[in-house]
Amino acid sequence: MKLANLPFNDRYVNLLATFTLILLFNSNSLFSQNFSNNEPKIEGHIVLDSIWKPKLYLSHISDFSKMYTMSRSMIIAESDVDSSGYFKFNIDYLPKNDNLYRLHISKKGASDASIIIGGKEENHFFIVANKASKIEIFNNNKTFSDVTFKSDVKNKIIDKVDDIVKLIDSTNYSATRVKSEFVTNAFNDQLRKIADTCSYPLVSLYALQKSKYEVDIDNNTDYYQNFIEKWKNEDSEYFKTFKSKVPKRKNAFDSRILIALSILLSFGLGFFINGKIRKRPHKQTLALKTLSVQERKIYALLKAGKSNKEISDDLNIGISTVKSHVSSIYQKLNVKSRKEIINFKD
Amino acid sequence: MKRLLTISIFLITLCISHPAIAQSSTFDLKRSINLTSNDKDDQSIILNVTEKTSSLGLDINCKVLLGSLKIEIYNPKGEKQGEFAVESQLKEKLPLNYDESLNRELVEGKIEKIISDPIAGKWIIKLIPTKTYASIKINSRFITHN
Numbered sequence: 001m002k003l004a005n006l007p008f009n010d011r012y013v014n015l016l017a018t019f020t021l022i023l024l025f026n027s028n029s030l031f032s033q034n035f036s037n038n039e040p041k042i043e044g045h046i047v048l049d050s051i052w053k054p055k056l057y058l059s060h061i062s063d064f065s066k067m068y069t070m071s072r073s074m075i076i077a078e079s080d081v082d083s084s085g086y087f088k089f090n091i092d093y094l095p096k097n098d099n100l101y102r103l104h105i106s107k108k109g110a111s112d113a114s115i116i117i118g119g120k121e122e123n124h125f126f127i128v129a130n131k132a133s134k135i136e137i138f139n140n141n142k143t144f145s146d147v148t149f150k151s152d153v154k155n156k157i158i159d160k161v162d163d164i165v166k167l168i169d170s171t172n173y174s175a176t177r178v179k180s181e182f183v184t185n186a187f188n189d190q191l192r193k194i195a196d197t198c199s200y201p202l203v204s205l206y207a208l209q210k211s212k213y214e215v216d217i218d219n220n221t222d223y224y225q226n227f228i229e230k231w232k233n234e235d236s237e238y239f240k241t242f243k244s245k246v247p248k249r250k251n252a253f254d255s256r257i258l259i260a261l262s263i264l265l266s267f268g269l270g271f272f273i274n275g276k277i278r279k280r281p282h283k284q285t286l287a288l289k290t291l292s293v294q295e296r297k298i299y300a301l302l303k304a305g306k307s308n309k310e311i312s313d314d315l316n317i318g319i320s321t322v323k324s325h326v327s328s329i330y331q332k333l334n335v336k337s338r339k340e341i342i343n344f345k346d
Numbered sequence: 347m348k349r350l351l352t353i354s355i356f357l358i359t360l361c362i363s364h365p366a367i368a369q370s371s372t373f374d375l376k377r378s379i380n381l382t383s384n385d386k387d388d389q390s391i392i393l394n395v396t397e398k399t400s401s402l403g404l405d406i407n408c409k410v411l412l413g414s415l416k417i418e419i420y421n422p423k424g425e426k427q428g429e430f431a432v433e434s435q436l437k438e439k440l441p442l443n444y445d446e447s448l449n450r451e452l453v454e455g456k457i458e459k460i461i462s463d464p465i466a467g468k469w470i471i472k473l474i475p476t477k478t479y480a481s482i483k484i485n486s487r488f489i490t491h492n
Binding site for chain 2: 066068069070071072073106110111113114115116117118119121172173174175176177180215
């Protein structure tokens with residue numbers, strides 16, 4: 001059936017379908033050229049002035065304190081930017097957990113490892129990525145650091161945080177000191193709210209980092225302690241450093257347990273020492289153990305109140321031998337008379 | 347012709363009536379510092395900002411060939427206002443055959459900052475070198491209203 005013969009509505013639907021098919025075909029061929037498949041990568045299009053080298057560098061930021069440190073040892077990959085502005089990093093070798101990275105460009109004639117902070121020529125921005133990330137980036141107005149992320153939620157939040165920080169900076173450029181302080185405080189509150197509600201730990205911490213939390217910890221300790229509680233299972237270096245800066249919460253429950261344990265321990269120790277003392281052999285008992293077999297027999301007879309003659313007869317030994325044994329027993333038991341022997345406690 | 351005259355009069359009147367345009371002055375201070383590996387101690391560059399300073403512009407450039415250099419900016423209250431660090435992969439000394447023109451190991455850092463209505467007092471730019479061979483250029487711009 002010819003298109004002209006169709007009713008208006010059908011003709012309209014057919015035209016729309018054809019147009020959509022053409023559009024789909026074209027967009028598919030565009031994506032097959034650059035944004036080809038679903039593999040992990042960081043890619044995008046950037047438009048730059050001619051002062052910049054057509055090359056992008058990806059650096060790993062192992063700690064938030066290194067965000068503004070430039071070193072060649074931090075650069076882990078580089079990508080050429082083609083004539084259409086397209087670049088791509090394969091990132092399947094990155095750690096599986098989110099880490100912080102920095103993308104930067106450098107000026108023609110300058111070192112590849114260069115960082116420019118502030119001003120229109122700021123040459124870097126930060127992203128959060130892992131080995132499975134698919135990040136698409138576009139820059140706006142030929143400014144490298146002013147970027148847009150397509151679809152990637154984590155980096156869209158990072159971008160939002162960076163936009164707030166830029167607003168703070170621009171206020172500092174133009175406003176009076178008092179206004180600047182008010183605006184900075186308000187925006188830092190906003191950053192803390194983002195950190196509070198964000199469900200991605202590293203992105204959340206990035207927002208806090210940008211709020212300059214270190215000067216706020218003393219005034220807002222509870223907030224930071226709650227934040228740590230929320231992310232207590234996070235043990236990356238980023239979180240370790242952060243946790244080390246926030247004073248630990250004094251837990252009343254813990255201290256009660258500690259007191260109870262101390263009391264129990266004291267009682268236990270008391271019982272143990274008492275038991276040991278009770279079990280300790282008596283001094284006199286110890287002295288008795290020094291007696292020989294024959295001396296013990298004589299000692300028993302002495303305790304029974306027998307004379308030397310009786311002992312001599314009972315044991316069938318000479319009197320002089322009995323006297324010698326008795327003398328030795330006196331010495332060993334440190335006694336001076338038979339009476340003391342009779343009273344001697346076994 | 348009449349229109350041009352009107353615009354000229356308007357502009358002249360604006361300039362005279364607006365004290366910021368009519369009575370502000372700009373003072374630039376430039377310093378260059380070279381550090382060698384013998385410079386082990388931190389160095390502080392002090393910028394005296396007066397009550398009349400309405401804007402302070404800072405532009406700090408540094409190039410490091412050896413070791414590392416950290417630069418921090420503090421306001422008179424001792425609060426850090428900015429920082430960056432540049433680290434060379436060469437830690438001890440330059441290789442004998444090193445060709446400086448290639449800039450293979452050179453690392454560069456730059457910070458631009460404009461502070462409106464800066465706190466009066468001593469602003470400090472702290473240079474913290476570690477076995478470094480570096481050149482630093484500090485441009486500071488004071489805009490004052492008389």
